[in-house]
């Protein structure tokens with residue numbers, strides 16, 4: 001009789017295989033597609049079983065704020081993909097980042113973070129942490145020396161994104177992790193822009209990796225979600241209890257959407273990268289384009305580092321239109337296919353003007369300090385045919401240069 005149990009992950013499996021089969025829990029009905037367990041809590045066969053479960057002596061589920069079978073499948077599939085000891089899902093990417101940092105840090109600690117960061121992450125570091133007695137230093141993440149110079153006796157965490165939003169600046173994960181570890185600090189990496197397909201921060205020395213699953217992991221613009229990955233020890237000593245008691249849990253419905261998203265993640269990321277590469281070379285050197293930032297282009301300042309720690313240049317292309325904001329806006333308003341949106345990692349190509357949206361709240365001098373000029377546009381390349389995207393970009397360029 002054939003066993004209906006899902007196949008156990010084999011250490012020789014490639015990511016593509018892990019993402020289709022890894023972490024599957026199959027019910028007595030033998031369903032092929034992962035089941036969605038929309039339940040808040042669980043029943044026990046006996047009082048003794050309930051007692052044992054609360055004592056952690058029986059491995060079942062208790063309450064979906066703690067864990068849920070569909071969420072557990074998503075966590076295990078992510079864990080296998082990332083090659084981490086442990087993974088926990090959260091309601092959003094920001095819940096993942098906030099929980100990862102605040103479960104670990106305490107009053108009197110110091111955090112060093114890269115200045116070029118997702119806006120809400122900056123809020124956590126600059127506004128939230130100090131309210132609880134956690135001080136911070138912001139550095140230019142590209143300068144490895146700057147990380148070393150920012151270390152204090154009470155430094156407990158390094159935190160950065162690489163590539164960073166929207167300039168695609170890179171942080172040398174291995175070099176910076178070494179500095180952190182010499183100082184006794186943990187390294188937290190927001191790996192959203194790279195995706196788990198193109199970059200494995202843990203292999204380069206990072207300790208904790210966070211994702212907004214809202215982006216490429218869903219990849220089709222439906223649900224919010226997040227995930228934190230790290231060592232068993234970090235999870236047990238810090239994250240586990242924080243998540244259980246404060247409750248930023250991922251909904252089983254969202255976990256199910258994310259699980260199905262993971263099945264196609266490598267295919268989607270590869271297709272998007274192929275198109276992004278075509279878009280970047282199409283834009284480079286065109287009249288009306290002052291600059292194109294894409295790790296594959298010959299003039300990308302951190303090309304060697306990209307090769308060292310990434311498996312590909314990614315699906316985000318940032319470029320600067322000559323003529324500042326008016327020209328950038330003419331470009332955006334002429335587009336027929338690419339959508340104006342601040343989101344990224346979607347099947348649909350999305351473009352944003354960081355200076356007036358995602359980075360609008362920054363002081364103009366701080367924005368310029370990050371290299372975000374008024375003509376800068378950030379394009380998240382989707383799954384449309386590259387030829388249609390190039391035609392749309394030409395429409396944008398014609399409008400931008402006509403002004």
Ligand SMILES: *Cc1c(COP(=O)(O)O)cnc(C)c1O
Nearest residue numbers: 092093094118190192212214225
């Ligand atoms: C979107 C994003 C986040 C936040 O994720 P949410 O799911 O929106 O909470 C954090 N970091 C980066 C780099 C992001 O792009």
